[in-house]
Amino acid sequence: MALHDIKLHLTGLSCGSCVGRAERALQGVPGVQDVAVNLANETAAVRFDDPAELSDITGALLQAGYPAQEEQIVLHIANMSCASCVGRVERALADAPGVKEVAVNLASEKAKVTYIVGMTTPDGVAAAATDAGYPAQVPDRNATVSDRKDAEALELKRDLTIAAVLTAPVFAIEMGGHFVPGVHALIHQTIGMQASWVLQFVLVTLVLAWPGRGFFAKGLPALFKAAPDMNALVAMGTGAAWVFSTVATFLPGILPQGTRAVYFEAAAVIVTLILLGRYLEARAKGRTGQAIRKLVGLQPQTATVVKDGIATMTPIVQITTGDIIRVHPGERIALDGVVAEGRSYVDESMISGEPVPVEKAPGAAVIGGTVNGAGSLSFEVTKTGDATMLAQIIRMVEDAQGAKLPIQDLVNKITLWFVPAVILVAALTVIMWLVLGPDPALSYALVAGVAVLIVACPCAMGLATPTSIMVGTGRAAEMGxxxxxxxxxxxxxxxxxxxxxxxxxxxAGRPELTALHVTDDFEADSVLQMVASVEALSEHPIAAAIVRAAENRGLGLQDPRDFTTETGFGVSAMLDGRHIRIGADRFMRDCGIDTKVLTQQADKIATEGQTPIYAAIDGQLACLIGVSDPIxxxxxxxxxxxxxxxxxxxxxxxxxxxxxxxxxxxxxxxxxxxxxxxxxxxxxxxxxxxxxxxxxxxxxxxxxxxxxxxxxxxxxxxxxxxxxxxxxxxxxxSGDITGVVNAFDISRRTMRNIRQNLFWAFAYNTALIPVAAGVLYVFGGPLLSPMIAAGAMALSSVFVLSNALRLRWVTPATKGEMA
Incomplete structure (x- = not known):
């Protein structure tokens, strides 16, 4: 029974309570083992086995109101010549992970593919066709992988602009008198109050039905499912203000005496301010993923492939292992491989954080995304696609950014019940004002109830942890x-x-032989030659030091037989009919070989920080070797x-x-x-x-x-x-262990940032809900306006995101890592 791990991009997540409901929906699928939903990057990491299938998981998300995001791409397919080719391409694409629908057209040589975002990429889909023998290319690749948050921010900016344009006249008509004396009198004398209210009704209805439609389209279904979220709070608050104002405008007779008033401006301004907050939030969220975009941008989209002496510029997705790629001076290396020809220095700082270029010669490994220096190289491709180091780094960073820390579990449990609790508090607020409030009690009750609904949206709570994780781990990746x-x-x-x-x-892991003491019955060069011949078959750094020492003395190595290794003890082999054993003193003791004759030399070697290694030939101690591995x-x-x-x-x-x-x-x-x-x-x-x-x-x-x-x-x-x-x-x-210090530092800074965010989010809601309910009014203070509540709510989320973004400018705690 194999476990599967997938990461899906979800739509409809708006607050911490959404996270809890999405997780519960996924956990309810038989076979799902573990779930982590992340609000900041709107993803769900799911681990599952039988009987769960992808369709079950996506179906549960759809039913819960948080469907997995899908995208559609059109691929150009080469080498198709008949209907059977079409069938093979369709099968290859349909079998690719995450692909939902495929339609291949032979005449246009195109394939339209719908896939689940997060389970594959456009290049991954194209690779499935290419591997089947039909090279596929993604047209306008930059458009297909454009950042989703940027697109969302543009859409929100459009909605915000429309809402602001429609809201401005309403705000000027209704609130202008508070800022400019005589505005209300002018309206009365010109168009009249009723005409003013009708105009406000038209404009605000457009605001709610057009840029504000999302709050109702998502919030009301959630409310009817008894699983209200942030959208439900906004829909209830603005909807209540609009309904009351509409009744006051067209059916004033059904309202109690003295309660006729309109709050159109509150509904419109709330929507506009929350859209402003979401726009700023989307932009900030986009910046939290900047580290991933930088990494993705490191890989070139084409490379110069040399076949039969002919150099051709080829898309990355069409390159396979074994191809020879030529890299010119200053170019980025496209994929992982081994240098076949040429010499150069390569800047690998994007991988290691080390600013010093690394020399590359035939046989040396090169990494995709690194930058070639002044020389020219040709290398054989060894890894492509998701197997490259850059792809693995991106995957590790994405996994870390989507992680759910233990502290998030508590937050999710609280936010899951928070919205229902807010609705209850709002209802109690309305009842208390109706029963105990001054005239017009209904108006006061409406204002206080709407303010409670709006000010308590738990966006900041849901964003507090994941945004800090995204920025902190991204910055850590930039530091290696x-x-x-x-x-x-x-x-x-x-x-x-x-x-x-x-x-x-x-x-350093590259020790050098620093001492050689042989016993009376042996000769130094002869013993070193035999020991080095055996150690040549070992991969241990100490073995390499012994081999280098023998080669430096011009001693030729022989081929031993029956080589065996005992991890942590030593090695043994047969050479020219003689049994060679090499290892630590404990290995000699286990083999019954007495090392006392060289004890004094061994103690001296050890006190100097060198490692003593013994060698025995046919059961007789032959030599003591001192190897020093510099710190x-x-x-x-x-x-x-x-x-x-x-x-x-x-x-x-x-x-x-x-x-x-x-x-x-x-x-x-x-x-x-x-x-x-x-x-x-x-x-x-x-x-x-x-x-x-x-x-x-x-x-x-x-x-x-x-x-x-x-x-x-x-x-x-x-x-x-x-x-x-x-x-x-x-x-x-990199091999620089000062990175350990940076890991601790970024951990402490990130957790401190999370605690700051959580304190702000919870303290903000705890403090402002009573204020919105009218506690200050009881003691002679003001009643919180729903418009101010909306602004405060938006500010809370923006504050949390801005605080998390401060982690982008964390500098290395030590000089060993490059920022």
Whole structure:
């Protein structure tokens, strides 16, 4: 039973209560395991297995009133020659993930495809046809991937403009007298009060039916389903003001004596102000996703493909693995690959955050999206589409931005009941004013009830957490820190211990042979040649150091047989009929080999921070090798910065205790766990966690994967292995461990930003609902106008978004990362 993970873009989400209802609808689908709905980027991340299907999930969302967004594209299809080709293209496209409808036209050589946004992309759809042998191209690609929030902002701007133009005369007629003496008298003397009210009725009806129609189209169905949202509050408030005013205009006889008044201007101004707030909100939301757009914009849309000596400019979607791409000076590298010809320096700062260009020669790996320097390169494509590093980075950032932190669960539970509670408070407010209020009680009751409905919209509550996450993780990505799991943002703030792996993390991971002591029965070059021949089959950095030392001495390597490795202990092999064993002192002890003859030299090596490695030939100790792995230049800065944050720093290594203690002393590390295998690191982490401390582990190797998965937060060095990265919660794209400090800093800043947003949102609603209900009026103060309530509500959401956007300008906590 396979688990599936999908991310859908939803429509209709307007407040925190919508998030809760969408989540409940999805959780009600049999087979759905986990759901996270994000208001800021309007997405739903769903994990499901059998019996759930995509159609069940999208159907549940549609039924709940939050349908998954769909888009339609038209592809140009090549190589179609008959009806059977059409059938094959249709089947290939229909089988692509997220595709709902396909219509292929042979005559025009086009395919019209409807797909679910978030499950695939235009390029992904095109790739399905291309892989089937019918190259597809997306016309006007920039239009098909234009930012949805920008389009929404333009639509809101249009509605806002219409609403403002229609509202301005109403506001001038009804409220002008408060600002300019004589306006009301002039209206009475010219068109008269009744004509004025009829004109206001016409203009305000247009406002509600045209730019304000969305509030009613979405809010009333939600209200009838007993699941009211923000749109329902606005629809009820403005609708009540409009109905009362319409009755006062055309059927005044049915109103109690002395209550005839109109509130058309309130309905119109409320809609206009809320549209203004939503327009500003949409623009701000668009900026929260700026990091993703920057990453997407890094990949070129075409590249120069060389086939049979002929260079052709080819769309990216038509390039496959094995193709040779030529990169000219100053061009962006289009896809991941391996250099086949040429030399150059490539700016990889978009991946690593490191500003220094990296030299590339034949055999070197290149990454799509990076910028070539002054040289010319040709490289063979190894990864395309979603398999490229840039695509994986974008996916990691998107996943982190759509994450739901534990703190959000509480917010969602509150907002789920908040809107019904507001409606109840509004109803009680109306009743209290009707029973206890002064004349005209009905007018006062209407004003207070509408003000409560409008001022309490929980938009700010729903936006408080996800917007900060989006901006914070996006900014972190720009600094080379990728949060693979968004909840690591919250987890990092509770961490008390930071545990580092040593080799390749605190040290350079490129050790050099610094000492060679042979026993009396052996000769140095002969032993080194045999040891290096065996170590040549190992991928360990220490093995590489021994091999380099032998090559530097001009010693030719031989081919051993029966090579075996015991992780954390050592290696062994047969060479020219002799049994070679190489490893740490514990490996020698397990093999029954006495190392006492070299104990003094081993102690000296260890105290100097070198790693002692023994070699035995046919069961007899042959030599002691000292290997020194220099500490990374930035390691002291990183450790010192973490300790200043109040964190304890530990180091875990399979290395000799003496060597580990010497390095720890140089760095000022608090706790050392040495001579441990991968399971020993896990046990050490369990021990630390048993004390109640939350622990971070930072590593880069395959043997670090279990520890990365065990720690409360695992941080992988991006220059390490894929297995380590897949096991981690956070990835540092460069080998610079000062990125750990930046990860902690961005975590603390983001969580502080979230707490500020939540305080504002909840304090605002708690304070203004009683004011809107008329508490101040009881003590001789003013009654809150519904128009002011609408402005305050819009301001609250804009404040939360603006506060979250401050995270865009966070600077690296250390100099090791490039902003």
């Amino acid at each position: 820190v990728l949060f693979r799991k968004g909840d690591a943002l919250q987890a990092l703030q509770n961490v008390r211990v930071v545990a580092f792996d040593k080799t390749g993390t605190l040290t 990374k230049p930035e390691a002291p800065q990183a450790v010192n910065a973490l300790r200043k944050m109040g964190l304890r720093v530990a180091m875990m290594t399979g290395d000799n205790a003496g060597t580990a203690n010497a390095i720890a002393a140089q760095l000022g590390i608090d706790l050392v766990v040495a001579e441990v295998l991968p399971d020993g690191k896990v046990a050490a982490l369990d021990t630390l966690q048993a004390t109640g401390d939350k622990v971070v582990f930072i590593g880069d190797g395959i043997n670090d994967a279990p520890a990365l998965a065990t720690a409360d937060v695992g941080i992988a060095i991006g220059t390490g292995t894929d297995i380590a990265i897949e096991s981690a919660d956070v990835v540092l794209m």
